[in-house]
Amino acid sequence: xxxxxxxxxxxxxxxxxxxxxxxxxxxxxxxxxxxxxxxxxxxxxxxxxxxxxxxxxxxxxxxxxxxxxxxxxxxxxxxxxxxxxxxxxxxxxxxxxxxxxxxxxxxxxxxxxxxxxxxxxxxxxxxxxxxxxxxxxxxxxxxxxxxxxxxxxxxxxxxxxxxxxxxxxxxxxxxxxxxxxxxxxxxxxxxxxxxxxxx
Amino acid sequence: xxxxxxxxxxxxxxxxxxxxxxxxxxxxxxxxxxxxxxxxxxxxxxxxxxxxxxxxxxxxxxxxxxxxxxxxxxxxxxxxxxx
Numbered sequence: 094x095x096x097x098x099x100x101x102x103x104x105x106x107x108x109x110x111x112x113x114x115x116x117x118x119x120x121x122x123x124x125x126x127x128x129x130x131x132x133x134x135x136x137x138x139x140x141x142x143x144x145x146x147x148x149x150x151x152x153x154x155x156x157x158x159x160x161x162x163x164x165x166x167x168x169x170x171x172x173x174x175x176x177x178x179x180x181x182x183x184x185x186x187x188x189x190x191x192x193x194x195x196x197x198x199x200x201x202x203x204x205x206x207x208x209x210x211x212x213x214x215x216x217x218x219x220x221x222x223x224x225x226x227x228x229x230x231x232x233x234x235x236x237x238x239x240x241x242x243x244x245x246x247x248x249x250x251x252x253x254x255x256x257x258x259x260x261x262x263x264x265x266x267x268x269x270x271x272x273x274x275x276x277x278x279x280x281x282x283x284x285x286x287x288x289x290x291x292x
Numbered sequence: 293x294x295x296x297x298x299x300x301x302x303x304x305x306x307x308x309x310x311x312x313x314x315x316x317x318x319x320x321x322x323x324x325x326x327x328x329x330x331x332x333x334x335x336x337x338x339x340x341x342x343x344x345x346x347x348x349x350x351x352x353x354x355x356x357x358x359x360x361x362x363x364x365x366x367x368x369x370x371x372x373x374x375x
Contacts, residue, residue, distance in 0.1 A: 117364070117372035124363065129353045142359050146366050153367065203300065209334045211341050218345055227349060246343050247350045271307035278335070278342040285338075 105161045116156075120149055123166060126248060127173045133243045134177040136232045144180060148173040163257060170248070170258045174240055181236055204275065206282030210289045217288055230280035234273055241266055242273035298325060299332055306336050310343070 101122045107115040127148050131141030151172050152159075159168055217223065231239060244255045245266070252270075256263045302322055308314050309322050326333040355363075364373045 113369060114372060114375075116367075117369045117375070120363065120367060120369065121372075124355045124360065125353070128355045128359065129350060132353060133350065138356075138359075142362070145355070145359065146363055149363065149367055203303065204331070204335045207331045207334050209337060211337045219349065223345075224349060227345060231346070242346075246346055267308060267313075268304075271304060274307050274310075274339055274343060275303070277346070278339045281342050281345070282338060 101165075103165065105159070108156050108159075111156075116153060119152075119165060123169050124149075126166065127169060130170065130173050130243055130248065131177055133231060133247055134236075134239060135180060136228055140180055144173055144176045147176045151176075167254055167257055170244065170250070174244075174258055178236060178240070204279060204282075206279055206286055208282060208286035208289055210282060210285035213285060213288055218285070223284070226281065226284045230277050233280065234276060238269050238273035238276070241269040242277070245270050246274070299329060302332065303335075306332075306339060309336065310340055 101118070103119060104112070104115055108119070124145060128141050128145045131144035132138065135141060135144070148169060152169060155172075159165075163171075231242070234242065240259065241255060244250045244258060245252070250258065252263050252266050255266045259266070302325060305314060305318060305322065309319060314322070322332075322336075326336065361373060364370055
């Protein structure tokens with residue numbers, strides 16, 4: 094059986110029988126994507142490491158429940174997403190439930206920052222300050238939007254795969270992605286727009 | 293349609309437009325509108341730049357070696373660390 098996303102082939106039977114070498118291959122292959130997801134969701138290396146460890150511990154314990162109908166990566170993303178959202182809720186219990194449609198989903202945000210900042214020198218975008226602004230803007234997104242943005246635009250999952258991981262409709266994925274992107278653009282425009290104005 | 297209303301009407305489609313997921317008819321409508329509306333052109337251009345900046349910085353993320361070692365150790369997979 095092969096996994097769609099990265100073409101790694103593995104034996105589901107061996108995994109279920111507790112073949113540790115086979116599981117180690119899965120860990121090696123999929124660690125980067127899980128670590129990146131944790132880092133982008135929590136914006137903290139220690140939290141990302143915790144999510145990485147918990148994801149693979151849960152995967153190992155529940156390997157018998159994995160029926161192979163979805164890809165291994167989708168299954169791991171699902172576990173990691175739940176871990177990340179739980180971690181966020183523990184840190185900020187006031188966080189709005191992921192399943193509740195928020196105002197950000199129902200209300201499109203009109204662009205307020207209209208300044209063309211596509212023409213800056215490349216080094217300006219990814220300066221230390223620029224990188225910090227990128228992280229801060231993503232951190233300000235509500236979790237329900239951030240996770241969709243991370244899965245679609247950072248991890249490169251399709252709309253269908255993202256819907257499958259999050260157990261929401263494809264339409265909800267598209268709506269949340271649109272809201273997330275527009276909010277990030279708005280936020281970044283404040284910073285990069287000022288750089289353009291400074292000349 | 294009043295110009296501002298047209299911008300609002302198209303706003304929700306810009307993300308799908310970026311992904312090339314819209315029917316040709318709606319793409320044509322957006323492209324025609326952008327020829328006359330600098331604001332919407334700027335929004336779509338900076339939207340694309342926003343996405344590409346996140347993709348560029350995310351590609352750089354690696355699992356640090358110490359994190360990888362602790363992961364394998366926690367999973368009792370130390371013997372496979374150097375394979």
